[in-house]
Every structure is written in C-alpha cells, then in structure tokens.
Amino acid sequence: MNDGNYNDACSRITLRVNGAAKQLDVSPWTTLLDALREQLHLTGTKKGCDHGQCGACTVLVDGRRSNSCLSLAIMRDGAEVTTIEGLAEGQALHPLQQAFIDHDAFQCGYCTPGQICSAVGLIREGRARTPDEIRELMSGNICRCGAYPQIVAAIEQAMGHEEGR
Amino acid sequence: MTTHVGERVSRVDGRAKVTGKARYAAEHAAPDLVHGFVIGSAVARGTITRIDASQALALPGVLQVFTHENAPRLARGDKRWRDELAPPGSPFRPLQDAEIRWSGQPIALVVADSLELARHAASLVRVEVAPAPHETDLEAHRERAYKPPPHERPSVTPPSRGSADKAFARAPVRVQAEYRVPVEHHNPMEPFATTVVVDEDGTLTVYDKTQGVQNVQSYLTTIFGAEAGEIRVLAPFVGGAFGSGLRPQYQVVLAVLAARQLQRSVRVALTRQQMFTIGHRPTTWQRLSLAATRDGALAAAIHEAVAETSRFEDYSETVVDWTGLMYRCDNVRFAHEVVALDLFTPMDMRAPGAMWGVYALECAMDELAVALAVDPLELRLINYAEHDGNEKRPYSSKELRACYHQAAERFGWSQRDPEPRSMRDGDLLVGWGMATGAWESTQRKASARAVLTADGRLAVASATEDIGTGTYTAMTQIAADALGLPLERVTFKLGDSALASAPVEGGSFTVASVGSAVDAVCRELRSKLLKLAQQLEGSPLARLRPEDVEFIGGLLRARADPSRALTFAEVLHRAGIDHLADEVTTRPSKAHEKYSRYTHSAAFAEVKVDPELGTIRVTRVVTAIAGGRVINPKTAESQVIGSVVWGIGAALQEHSVIDHALGRFITHNLADYHVPVHADVPDIEVILVEERDEIVNALGAKGLGEIGVVAVAPAIANAVWHATGKRIRELPITLDKLL
Amino acid sequence: MNRFAYLRADDVGAAVRAVAADPSARFIAGGTNLVDLIKENVERPTRIVDITRLPLGEIGPGERGGLRIGALVKNSDLAYHPEVERRYPLLSRAILSGASAQLRNMASTGGNLMQRTRCSYFYDTTTPCNKREPGTGCAALGGFNRMHAILGASEQCIAVNPSDMSVALAALEAVVHVTGPEGDRAIAFAEFHRLPGDAPQLDTNLRQGELITAVELPALGFAEHHAYLKIRDRASYAFALVSVAAALELQGGTVTEARVALGGVAHKPWRDREAEALLVGRRVALEHFQRVADALLQGAVGRGANDFKIELARRAIVRALSHAAGRTSRDDARR
Structure with missing residues (x-):
C-alpha cells in the first residue's frame, strides 16, 4: 500500500453470504444494505430508515448483529454475512422463524427479518435471561405494527424458556 | 373438523415473511432498472425561479432530471386529480408548476442508473426560490378557522341538540378544559416506494406501496390520460401503512412519469426523512365542556375542535361527533372547524378523528368524575348510551358493558384508591386510568372471484390489500369454511388492480366488505357444485335438500349417510368440466340504514411515575374489545396489541415538531420522532368480548383495525393524573411536563 | 451523499x-x-x-495499574469485557445505555469519542447551522431546542455531545492516546472535547491527521460506589436529555473522592472539580448532594424548550449521587 493508492472507482470484493462466496463490484460509498438488496437481490434485508434508527436492516456480520445500512460494503470485504434468507435449512425453518409464526410476532412483516436476525444475535450473545433483558437488548429493532409482546414471547420460545414458565 | 373461522390460525403468508421472500414495492426486479431520487423543497412557500441541473446531468449514468420545466403536462382540472379519497379542493400535482406549497414538496426527480448515483446527483442540483411568507402554526392562526365543506359523510358534524350552552350554565357540576395534540406521522416501517416495470408491449406494471391498488390505478390512468389496460397496479405485500397508503403518494406519479418519458423501468423510493413530507395526523385544538347533575347524569356536552388542513385541500375528520354518540345526553353542541396552513394535506391515520376526539372527551369525562367524586367507570355506566343520540337510532349491537366489566375485573379496578398520588410501588407513584373507545363499523361494496379446479383446489381473489392486517389469512379461512375445504387447498390473491373490485384497505371495513364477498362467492360455488353433483347420473346425492348435504374436507356428503359422498374433483370430472368459477358483488343490506353500527372498547392502564424525575412507564394495559364475530383471534389480538402500542406512543412520545420559523417538520427521522421500542411495551392483555350482530353483515364481523387504539391514550393520560395529581392536557406527556 | x-x-x-x-x-x-x-x-x-x-483492537493492562483500551475495541466488547465489568462497571453501564445492541457491535471506542452532535438542525442541510456551515447562524437558538445545551454553550452553537460512554470516561478521568504527524501525545479526557465558543465546527482538540490509538483508564475505577443515570424520552434507544455519571470513594461513610460528569447538557461531558470538591471530607447526605448539584448548574441557561433540563439535571445529580453512595435501594432509573 502507498498513500496514493486511493480507490474511487468500483472495487471487486468478496463476501461470504449465507455460506456462499459472492464477488461483487462496489463503489466506496455502497452500503452493505444496498449491495445485498440491489446487487444480490437479497431483498429480505430491509431498508426502513437507512440511518441506524430502526434496525430493519439488521444482518449478522461474522456472527454479530449489525446495521447493514451503516456498513460500507467495501469495508466488509472477506466477511461472513448471514441474512434472513440464510437462516432456514432447506424447508426446515430456523427455530426463531417458526416461533415468530407460532406467536404471530409480526403483522406487515417489514421489520421481521431484522427482528429475527437481531434475535439470533441476541441469543448468541447470551446476555438476555429475563423478558426485561430481552426487551432492552431488542430495542434497536422498531416494529411499527407493535408486535413487541409477541416477539418477546417468540424469542423466549426459541431460547427454550417456554417450558419453565 | 372443517371450521376455520374463529380459530387461532397462523398467518398463511407467515412463511414468506419470516424467510424474507415476501417482496415489497421497492423489491421487484426489472431488466435495466433505473432509480429516481426525489428532491424536496427547502422552504414552505414560494416560487421556484431557477433550477440548475447541469452538474448532475454531466455525470455519466444520470439520465434525466425532471422538474416542472421539462416534465410533461398531465391532466388539467382538479377533478381528474381527485383520487377516490381526495377531500374537496385542488389536489397537489407533482412537477406541474413552479409554486411551492409546503416544505419538502417534491420539486425534482433525478433519474440515474444506480440508486447511489441518483442520490449523489440530487445533491448537485441547485434550486433557486423566491420565498413567500408561510404560516404553519395552528394556535397562531385559529382566528382564521372556517367550517370545512363536507367530506365523505353527508355532514362533517351532526346537528347540535337541545340547548347545551344554557344547560351547561345551569348545571351544578361542570368541567371545561382545552386539549392540545400534535401532528403525528404514520411512519410505517416500509418507506413509500414504487417500481414501474415497462413491459415489452409498453404497458406498465406498477408495484406500489398502497392501500388501494384500484384507487391508484384509476388515478394514474386519469392523470396520464392512459387506457385502463395500459397500467396495472400491484401491491402483494405492504410494509404497514396505517392510512398513509389510502391516497396515491407523489412518488408513484413521479415513477410513472419517468418510466413513460424514458421508456425504462424505474424505481422511486422515499427516504425516511421524506416520509415526513407526506400526509399526517393533523394537529388539533379542542375544548370540552361537560356538565352533570349531582348524581352524575350528563346535563350538557359541548365539543369544539379546530384542526389543520392544507391551503389546497379541505381535509377534515370526525373529531367531535363522539361526544354526542358515546354517552346519553340531551343537550349537545358540536363545532368543528379547520385552519388552512402551509403544510401538506393531512391524511387519515389509524382511527382518524376518534383518536383525538375521544382522547379529549375521555379525559374530560375523567375530570368530571373527579369533580363529582364518582368512580370514572361508574360515571360511564351512569351515562351509558343505549341508543345513538346523534342519529336517533338503535345500535346493531353494543357489548360495551361487557367490555367494562370484563376488563375492569381482569385489571383489578375495584382495588383503585380514587385519591391521586395515593398508590405507590416503592418510591414510584402508581396511577390507574381508564377510558372508553368507539369506532364505526361499515361495509362497502366489494367483489370477489372464486375458481374451483378439478384438482379440488379453490382460488379466490379480490383487489384488496393486506397491510399487515391479516387479510390473506382471514379471507382464506372464510373461503375454506364456505366450501368445507382444508386451508391448504385454498389460496387467496389480493393486491392486483386487475382482480375483482374492492374498496381501499382501510376504515376497518375489509373483513366486512371483502369478507362478505368472499363468503358469498364461495357459497355460490357451493350451490353450483351441489346442483352439478345432483345432476350426475346415479348421483348418491340426488334429491337431497341442500341442508341435508355437508361440505367437508373436499367432499359433498349426505349428513344422514356419510357413505353417500362425492369428492369435488369427482363431480367436476364426471360433469366433464375442469373448473367452476363465479364472481359475486356484495353490498351493505338495507337494515344498515335503521341501525348505528359501531365497535366499542374499554382500556385500563397502569403507569408508574418517578415523582422526582417525571419519567413515566406504562406497566400494564388491559383492554376489552367488542367487535362482533372474530374471524381469527390470533391475528385479531395482534391488531389490538399493536393498537395499544400506538396508544402508548400517542400518549407519551409521538410528536412531529414543526419549526414555525422554517415552516418545516424538524423531528423528521426515527431518532427524533420517537415511537415505542421493545423496552417501552409491557405485557398487554386483550379480551375479545363475545358480541353477536346479525345486522352488520352476513359474517357478523365488525372490523378490528382501529378500535383498539381509541381508548388507550386517554386511559394513560388519566392514569398519569391519578399517579401525580397533574392534569396534562397536551400530548405527548413527556417528563418535562411533570417536573 | x-x-x-x-x-x-x-x-x-x-x-x-x-x-x-x-x-x-x-x-x-x-x-x-x-x-x-x-x-x-x-x-x-x-x-x-x-x-x-490496524492493530488497535486489544484491551490490556495500562501503565499505572489501569486498563488500556485499543481505539478499535467495539463498544459491546468493551462493555462486556470481564475486567471492565469488574473494575469499571460505571463505564460498562454507560456504554450499554447508549444506542442499540447492533450499533454497539459496530461502533469503536475511538469513534464513540468522535461522535458528532445529534442536533436536528445540524442534520438538516436546508437549515442554518454554524457547526455544519460556519457563519450561517444557529436555527436551534430560537427553534426546537429540547435536546440542547444548558451549560457552556455560545451564541454560535447550543449543540450537545450525544455520547454516553464519554460521560463515564470523563468521570473516570481517562486519558486519550493519539498519534499524529508530529508524533504521539496523551490528552486528558477533560481536554479532549471542547466548548463551541466561536468555532462550533470543532468538536475536539485533535489536530488534523491525529488518530486516536487508545483510551487509558486510571487504576481508580469506583467499582463500589458509582451510578450512571440516563434520562430520555423513551425507555431505550434514545439520546439523553440528561445523564449523570457519579462516582464516589468512601471511607467509613465519608467521601474521599467524588466525580460527577453530566451528559446531554453541553458540547462536551460536563464536569466541575470545584463542585465535586464540596463533597470531599463530608459524610454522605442529601444536603451535600444538593449543594454539589447547585454548584454544577451554576450559570446554566435554558433556551426555551430545554429550560426544564436545569431542574431535571439538578434532580438527576442528586439521584445519581444518592445511588452511588448506596443510599437508595433502587437500581438506576431506566431512563
């Protein structure tokens, strides 16, 4: 690298998206969200505010939940990205996806992929044990339809808390 | 077991939504798609004197910058621009002239071959404006209020009755108070967007975020002077709308305009900030004057309201009527006026009119209960309206008493100490409040088409929408039951202007309207199928009366002898046809005119307030709803829970602040415009009260999309008074108001 | 863009x-x-x-018994780091009361210090703003200034620093290590951010090209007596109207060291050492906390919509100090 080695044209990057390596040509200013939606046509990841204020764009980057709208794709070169499209295994839904259906944890469905990806991250982080902790640590995902109580119930189900209640 | 109506059925579109496969307006692909980015006005009023797009146009990949100077002239005359839900006035016409009518008005559309390029190019367009003085402050201009011309209903406000002012002056117990509510924006999670696909034959397939595909389709064909077959509008999934999608939004006009001019497929999506440049719930000033006899009977009720509208359309909503409807009172006076401001025309937003009108009424009722030293619930029961006092006619059904009793019981209302600041949880003040809600139950003309195919599958369709309300699921249940089919063999299609006619998805009337049509068309197929079956040679069902044949699991079967049966497929096969189809249109029955048809609710809320810091938390809400027959309790409860969350937002958080110096909404993003997050929402208990109604429609369903929100904000406001002894008459109740 | x-x-x-x-x-x-x-x-x-x-993502021992946090350490990793939870729980709490879990997974330690104001006018390029475009004026002065500064503001700018983490770092007297074209230097936290004065476009005292490499925490972590109280318009995922980081060292009920830093009230985390000194040598008592609050808020000015923040801050300081001293059984108020 030298100091003059700036790049303002398209760059070829590689993302491992839902387990498959994808090569993309991105501009420096292309966000991970736009790359997923516009280039890979993975429109399950939603654009709700484009400013990190709603959580609809939440995906897992190297296993951690992140706002894809505030990530520049070029900075994620080489990263492992999991989107809502990558959670089910064939026809078998991820336990959280099934729990969301069981508890009617959505209405319009637009925030749902972000809620589910966020919940996957939440469970992996292992910091939420009580419903109040789930509420606090899921507060980065806004649901305007107001399905919050059902979402918390779905997450508890997926955590395996259901039996203990 | 073949009944699905009334069961807790999981959403039939659930799998598509949890796997990311459900595609919304901005998510439909098209070859060579280009992207439009909207430039909005920076001032509230003025005239565009110059637009310099040269820098933008110089960038490779920028196709065009549409402005009023180069955009094609579309239809002339207000009438052609008036969509199905337009209020009286002169609707806004994007890029048709140089005039600026509100801050954020679209004044240019930059089209480029990528989203980022369009957005970047938009930042290079220089706009010069000769600004004119603007007025955006309702309070400052209340003297300009006028009575708006009627909109939708025969009359905006019902006639006053008795002599309210005299009765008020004479009554022994009186309360009078002013209530103020701010502008709110719908803020569905999906921003408005349109993808226009130009097909090979030049026709346009328009994927739009809307609550009315046929409303948008007829609007577009009229303003563009197109043939009906040239434009088809689709909205298979809508990421929330709450009323904001009832009228065509400006991005659909811009997208179609660009697609027609460029002969390219075009997508235009609004940013979250631009979601504050469209319609909103209007800021409203109200004064309630209530008087009662010593035993609590209402002697007089006066409800005055002044709301905002735009300079170019007279939007008005049903704000004051509720006071004459919800309680028994012989002396009632209504006054409802509007002030025209330099803002965009307000729009229906979940329970328009009732949201603010019932809030003020129910807070005033709470104040009256305090003045009378009567329990707030008791006061409501003393003044219970057995008949609709505005229309002077009976209700088709009204199980509000059951709502009060069941919700109060579950909440533990009898344990309430009436004294404010008397209940505590450690250092926190505890407040309990309650309120009543009402919302209209209507049915509109609607059509549905059904096709039963030889493989025993049923496909039903109507041009309605599912904005998260559960339309897909409810209609599938209704259709399945009408023909005795398992859900898996029924599909319901919606969100396509080419389907059988349906009204916009709003007003809580979709199940009553479209559901009735779906039920009717499926029953029609049922009759036809039976007739066919009985005509078959050697039919095991020959000569049986219809009531002696049951439709179950894809079979027609004699009730008396289950061995006498035919499958649907057999009937069609032996009759030599591959499908059976019909389309039916249903309308409200004549009985509607003789009855008032409303849903009702009671909400009980608990808040905990930090007495020093003023922070308020809603810790418990119990609400009971009387909404007729419930098609799907699972999705119905979700509607009501969501409504309660809206009530929490309205009571404590939501506020589109206008900077009057700039004439602009300044809290125009989701960090400044607060809506509730997970941590704000406690467990919410919903009771769906049993209510039979044979008048509203054949299904007995009254609609649940809005009733749940009406009583919540006043219940919370009343709970805050009970906790603190402070009566905050201006929403939202933020902590500073309690310091 | x-x-x-x-x-x-x-x-x-x-x-x-x-x-x-x-x-x-x-x-x-x-x-x-x-x-x-x-x-x-x-x-x-x-x-x-x-x-x-860059190799700036480590948390390790500092020079004087403290902890050195690499500038690239993510906010969530910092908040949940066992050493931070054990020795600097005030910092952990402050971080976790900011933003959302997703944002904390992305945001870096250095970046958090560089956060710019969330003033609505700063964000809206159609409005005048001296911080965004020097010389254009300040629309917040006569406008919607509910979130704005009551302390240390100027007629040029009344924006506030939105960080929670920085409020705790100010109370803990962290040191910011930077490297620049002229070499390395260490900046005391109090000197890192600046007041708006006549140059509101500048948020910090960093020089062009200087890069934050680490934030160093001193040995004294106030693990026993601390509180972070954040008051906001909803229960989570909102910026502070007022926040208070309070930290005390007590010996037999007498204060030997006191720190109070305020967030949401000024262009930088607000501290007043003279006010804090009023507590030293005193026994834990409400009246002393009130005196500190009054001293801290001396000179506070409301601009209309934010007038309430003066009284709110006063009460919040008392509450946070009481909580830090263990005089109330209640946990941090949730907002």
Missing part, C-alpha cells in the same frame, strides 16, 4: 499521513456516525481512510 475515495490503511503511520495531507479526509472505523452523516450531506469527505485493519 457525496462520492469519495477509499483507502484501506495497513499501518498507523500510513493512515495518519493520508489524513494529515488532506483536510477533507476522514478516518472510518465503525462508521455508525460518519456514514450516517455522509448520507445526509452533512459530512462531505473526499477521501475516507479505513482503519479497521
């Missing part, structure tokens, strides 16, 4: 040289604020220098 060139820096020196040479270049790490501002055309860098691959 403007267009910019992108450079991925492989070593600290190259990163510093790249930004030092170009006043419109910016470092980027988590991007949670910079990308946001670029989209709004508030920041218009011509170049951004990606520092995420």
Whole structure:
C-alpha cells in the first residue's frame, strides 16, 4: 500500500453470504444494505430508515448483529454475512422463524427479518435471561405494527424458556 | 373438523415473511432498472425561479432530471386529480408548476442508473426560490378557522341538540378544559416506494406501496390520460401503512412519469426523512365542556375542535361527533372547524378523528368524575348510551358493558384508591386510568372471484390489500369454511388492480366488505357444485335438500349417510368440466340504514411515575374489545396489541415538531420522532368480548383495525393524573411536563 | 451523499499521513456516525481512510495499574469485557445505555469519542447551522431546542455531545492516546472535547491527521460506589436529555473522592472539580448532594424548550449521587 493508492472507482470484493462466496463490484460509498438488496437481490434485508434508527436492516456480520445500512460494503470485504434468507435449512425453518409464526410476532412483516436476525444475535450473545433483558437488548429493532409482546414471547420460545414458565 | 373461522390460525403468508421472500414495492426486479431520487423543497412557500441541473446531468449514468420545466403536462382540472379519497379542493400535482406549497414538496426527480448515483446527483442540483411568507402554526392562526365543506359523510358534524350552552350554565357540576395534540406521522416501517416495470408491449406494471391498488390505478390512468389496460397496479405485500397508503403518494406519479418519458423501468423510493413530507395526523385544538347533575347524569356536552388542513385541500375528520354518540345526553353542541396552513394535506391515520376526539372527551369525562367524586367507570355506566343520540337510532349491537366489566375485573379496578398520588410501588407513584373507545363499523361494496379446479383446489381473489392486517389469512379461512375445504387447498390473491373490485384497505371495513364477498362467492360455488353433483347420473346425492348435504374436507356428503359422498374433483370430472368459477358483488343490506353500527372498547392502564424525575412507564394495559364475530383471534389480538402500542406512543412520545420559523417538520427521522421500542411495551392483555350482530353483515364481523387504539391514550393520560395529581392536557406527556 | 475515495490503511503511520495531507479526509472505523452523516450531506469527505485493519483492537493492562483500551475495541466488547465489568462497571453501564445492541457491535471506542452532535438542525442541510456551515447562524437558538445545551454553550452553537460512554470516561478521568504527524501525545479526557465558543465546527482538540490509538483508564475505577443515570424520552434507544455519571470513594461513610460528569447538557461531558470538591471530607447526605448539584448548574441557561433540563439535571445529580453512595435501594432509573 502507498498513500496514493486511493480507490474511487468500483472495487471487486468478496463476501461470504449465507455460506456462499459472492464477488461483487462496489463503489466506496455502497452500503452493505444496498449491495445485498440491489446487487444480490437479497431483498429480505430491509431498508426502513437507512440511518441506524430502526434496525430493519439488521444482518449478522461474522456472527454479530449489525446495521447493514451503516456498513460500507467495501469495508466488509472477506466477511461472513448471514441474512434472513440464510437462516432456514432447506424447508426446515430456523427455530426463531417458526416461533415468530407460532406467536404471530409480526403483522406487515417489514421489520421481521431484522427482528429475527437481531434475535439470533441476541441469543448468541447470551446476555438476555429475563423478558426485561430481552426487551432492552431488542430495542434497536422498531416494529411499527407493535408486535413487541409477541416477539418477546417468540424469542423466549426459541431460547427454550417456554417450558419453565 | 372443517371450521376455520374463529380459530387461532397462523398467518398463511407467515412463511414468506419470516424467510424474507415476501417482496415489497421497492423489491421487484426489472431488466435495466433505473432509480429516481426525489428532491424536496427547502422552504414552505414560494416560487421556484431557477433550477440548475447541469452538474448532475454531466455525470455519466444520470439520465434525466425532471422538474416542472421539462416534465410533461398531465391532466388539467382538479377533478381528474381527485383520487377516490381526495377531500374537496385542488389536489397537489407533482412537477406541474413552479409554486411551492409546503416544505419538502417534491420539486425534482433525478433519474440515474444506480440508486447511489441518483442520490449523489440530487445533491448537485441547485434550486433557486423566491420565498413567500408561510404560516404553519395552528394556535397562531385559529382566528382564521372556517367550517370545512363536507367530506365523505353527508355532514362533517351532526346537528347540535337541545340547548347545551344554557344547560351547561345551569348545571351544578361542570368541567371545561382545552386539549392540545400534535401532528403525528404514520411512519410505517416500509418507506413509500414504487417500481414501474415497462413491459415489452409498453404497458406498465406498477408495484406500489398502497392501500388501494384500484384507487391508484384509476388515478394514474386519469392523470396520464392512459387506457385502463395500459397500467396495472400491484401491491402483494405492504410494509404497514396505517392510512398513509389510502391516497396515491407523489412518488408513484413521479415513477410513472419517468418510466413513460424514458421508456425504462424505474424505481422511486422515499427516504425516511421524506416520509415526513407526506400526509399526517393533523394537529388539533379542542375544548370540552361537560356538565352533570349531582348524581352524575350528563346535563350538557359541548365539543369544539379546530384542526389543520392544507391551503389546497379541505381535509377534515370526525373529531367531535363522539361526544354526542358515546354517552346519553340531551343537550349537545358540536363545532368543528379547520385552519388552512402551509403544510401538506393531512391524511387519515389509524382511527382518524376518534383518536383525538375521544382522547379529549375521555379525559374530560375523567375530570368530571373527579369533580363529582364518582368512580370514572361508574360515571360511564351512569351515562351509558343505549341508543345513538346523534342519529336517533338503535345500535346493531353494543357489548360495551361487557367490555367494562370484563376488563375492569381482569385489571383489578375495584382495588383503585380514587385519591391521586395515593398508590405507590416503592418510591414510584402508581396511577390507574381508564377510558372508553368507539369506532364505526361499515361495509362497502366489494367483489370477489372464486375458481374451483378439478384438482379440488379453490382460488379466490379480490383487489384488496393486506397491510399487515391479516387479510390473506382471514379471507382464506372464510373461503375454506364456505366450501368445507382444508386451508391448504385454498389460496387467496389480493393486491392486483386487475382482480375483482374492492374498496381501499382501510376504515376497518375489509373483513366486512371483502369478507362478505368472499363468503358469498364461495357459497355460490357451493350451490353450483351441489346442483352439478345432483345432476350426475346415479348421483348418491340426488334429491337431497341442500341442508341435508355437508361440505367437508373436499367432499359433498349426505349428513344422514356419510357413505353417500362425492369428492369435488369427482363431480367436476364426471360433469366433464375442469373448473367452476363465479364472481359475486356484495353490498351493505338495507337494515344498515335503521341501525348505528359501531365497535366499542374499554382500556385500563397502569403507569408508574418517578415523582422526582417525571419519567413515566406504562406497566400494564388491559383492554376489552367488542367487535362482533372474530374471524381469527390470533391475528385479531395482534391488531389490538399493536393498537395499544400506538396508544402508548400517542400518549407519551409521538410528536412531529414543526419549526414555525422554517415552516418545516424538524423531528423528521426515527431518532427524533420517537415511537415505542421493545423496552417501552409491557405485557398487554386483550379480551375479545363475545358480541353477536346479525345486522352488520352476513359474517357478523365488525372490523378490528382501529378500535383498539381509541381508548388507550386517554386511559394513560388519566392514569398519569391519578399517579401525580397533574392534569396534562397536551400530548405527548413527556417528563418535562411533570417536573 | 457525496462520492469519495477509499483507502484501506495497513499501518498507523500510513493512515495518519493520508489524513494529515488532506483536510477533507476522514478516518472510518465503525462508521455508525460518519456514514450516517455522509448520507445526509452533512459530512462531505473526499477521501475516507479505513482503519479497521490496524492493530488497535486489544484491551490490556495500562501503565499505572489501569486498563488500556485499543481505539478499535467495539463498544459491546468493551462493555462486556470481564475486567471492565469488574473494575469499571460505571463505564460498562454507560456504554450499554447508549444506542442499540447492533450499533454497539459496530461502533469503536475511538469513534464513540468522535461522535458528532445529534442536533436536528445540524442534520438538516436546508437549515442554518454554524457547526455544519460556519457563519450561517444557529436555527436551534430560537427553534426546537429540547435536546440542547444548558451549560457552556455560545451564541454560535447550543449543540450537545450525544455520547454516553464519554460521560463515564470523563468521570473516570481517562486519558486519550493519539498519534499524529508530529508524533504521539496523551490528552486528558477533560481536554479532549471542547466548548463551541466561536468555532462550533470543532468538536475536539485533535489536530488534523491525529488518530486516536487508545483510551487509558486510571487504576481508580469506583467499582463500589458509582451510578450512571440516563434520562430520555423513551425507555431505550434514545439520546439523553440528561445523564449523570457519579462516582464516589468512601471511607467509613465519608467521601474521599467524588466525580460527577453530566451528559446531554453541553458540547462536551460536563464536569466541575470545584463542585465535586464540596463533597470531599463530608459524610454522605442529601444536603451535600444538593449543594454539589447547585454548584454544577451554576450559570446554566435554558433556551426555551430545554429550560426544564436545569431542574431535571439538578434532580438527576442528586439521584445519581444518592445511588452511588448506596443510599437508595433502587437500581438506576431506566431512563
């Protein structure tokens, strides 16, 4: 690298998206969200505010939940990205996806992929044990339809808390 | 077991939504798609004197910058621009002239071959404006209020009755108070967007975020002077709308305009900030004057309201009527006026009119209960309206008493100490409040088409929408039951202007309207199928009366002898046809005119307030709803829970602040415009009260999309008074108001 | 959104040289604020220098018994780091009361210090703003200033610093290590951010090209007696109207060391050592806390919509100090 080695044209990057390596040509200013939606046509990841204020764009980057709208794709070169499209295994839904259906944890469905990806991250982080902790640590995902109580119930189900209640 | 109506059925579109496969307006692909980015006005009023797009146009990949100077002239005359839900006035016409009518008005559309390029190019367009003085402050201009011309209903406000002012002056117990509510924006999670696909034959397939595909389709064909077959509008999934999608939004006009001019497929999506440049719930000033006899009977009720509208359309909503409807009172006076401001025309937003009108009424009722030293619930029961006092006619059904009793019981209302600041949880003040809600139950003309195919599958369709309300699921249940089919063999299609006619998805009337049509068309197929079956040679069902044949699991079967049966497929096969189809249109029955048809609710809320810091938390809400027959309790409860969350937002958080110096909404993003997050929402208990109604429609369903929100904000406001002894008459109740 | 060139820096020196040479270049790490501002055309860098691959992501022992936090350590990793939870729970709490879990997973330690104000006018390029465009005026002064400063503001700017983490770092008297074209230096936390004065476009005292490499916590962590109280308009995921980081050292019920830092009230985390000194040598008592609050808020000025913050801050200081001293059984108020 030298100091003059700036790049303002398209760059070829590689993302491992839902387990498959994808090569993309991105501009420096292309966000991970736009790359997923516009280039890979993975429109399950939603654009709700484009400013990190709603959580609809939440995906897992190297296993951690992140706002894809505030990530520049070029900075994620080489990263492992999991989107809502990558959670089910064939026809078998991820336990959280099934729990969301069981508890009617959505209405319009637009925030749902972000809620589910966020919940996957939440469970992996292992910091939420009580419903109040789930509420606090899921507060980065806004649901305007107001399905919050059902979402918390779905997450508890997926955590395996259901039996203990 | 073949009944699905009334069961807790999981959403039939659930799998598509949890796997990311459900595609919304901005998510439909098209070859060579280009992207439009909207430039909005920076001032509230003025005239565009110059637009310099040269820098933008110089960038490779920028196709065009549409402005009023180069955009094609579309239809002339207000009438052609008036969509199905337009209020009286002169609707806004994007890029048709140089005039600026509100801050954020679209004044240019930059089209480029990528989203980022369009957005970047938009930042290079220089706009010069000769600004004119603007007025955006309702309070400052209340003297300009006028009575708006009627909109939708025969009359905006019902006639006053008795002599309210005299009765008020004479009554022994009186309360009078002013209530103020701010502008709110719908803020569905999906921003408005349109993808226009130009097909090979030049026709346009328009994927739009809307609550009315046929409303948008007829609007577009009229303003563009197109043939009906040239434009088809689709909205298979809508990421929330709450009323904001009832009228065509400006991005659909811009997208179609660009697609027609460029002969390219075009997508235009609004940013979250631009979601504050469209319609909103209007800021409203109200004064309630209530008087009662010593035993609590209402002697007089006066409800005055002044709301905002735009300079170019007279939007008005049903704000004051509720006071004459919800309680028994012989002396009632209504006054409802509007002030025209330099803002965009307000729009229906979940329970328009009732949201603010019932809030003020129910807070005033709470104040009256305090003045009378009567329990707030008791006061409501003393003044219970057995008949609709505005229309002077009976209700088709009204199980509000059951709502009060069941919700109060579950909440533990009898344990309430009436004294404010008397209940505590450690250092926190505890407040309990309650309120009543009402919302209209209507049915509109609607059509549905059904096709039963030889493989025993049923496909039903109507041009309605599912904005998260559960339309897909409810209609599938209704259709399945009408023909005795398992859900898996029924599909319901919606969100396509080419389907059988349906009204916009709003007003809580979709199940009553479209559901009735779906039920009717499926029953029609049922009759036809039976007739066919009985005509078959050697039919095991020959000569049986219809009531002696049951439709179950894809079979027609004699009730008396289950061995006498035919499958649907057999009937069609032996009759030599591959499908059976019909389309039916249903309308409200004549009985509607003789009855008032409303849903009702009671909400009980608990808040905990930090007495020093003023922070308020809603810790418990119990609400009971009387909404007729419930098609799907699972999705119905979700509607009501969501409504309660809206009530929490309205009571404590939501506020589109206008900077009057700039004439602009300044809290125009989701960090400044607060809506509730997970941590704000406690467990919410919903009771769906049993209510039979044979008048509203054949299904007995009254609609649940809005009733749940009406009583919540006043219940919370009343709970805050009970906790603190402070009566905050201006929403939202933020902590500073309690310091 | 403007267009910019992108450079991925492989070593600290190259990163510093790249930004030092170009006043419109910016470092980027988590991007949670910079990308946001670029989209709004508030920041218009011509170049951004990606520092995420630099070796600045470690947490390890500091020089004087404290803890050294690499500038690239993510907010969530810092908040949940066992040493931080054990020795600096005040910092952990402050971080966890800010933003959302997703944003904390992205945002870096250095970036959090560089957060710009959330003033609505700063974000809206159609409005006058001296911080965004010096000389255009301040729309917040006569406008919607509910979130704005009551202390240390100027007629040029009444914006506030939105960080929670910085409030705790101010109370803990962290040191910011930077490296720049003229070498390394250490900046006391109180000297890192600045008041708006006549140059509100400057948020910090960093020089062009200087890069934060680490934040160092002193040994004294106030693990026993601390509180972070954040008051906001909803229960989570909102910026502070007022926040208070309170930290006490007690010996037999007598205060030997006191720190109070305020967030949401000024252009930088607000401290007043003289006010804090009023507590030293005193026994834990409400009247002393009130005296500190009064002293801290001396000179506070409301601008209309934010007038309430003066009284709110007063009460919040007392509450936080009481809580830090263990005089109330209640946990931190949730907002």
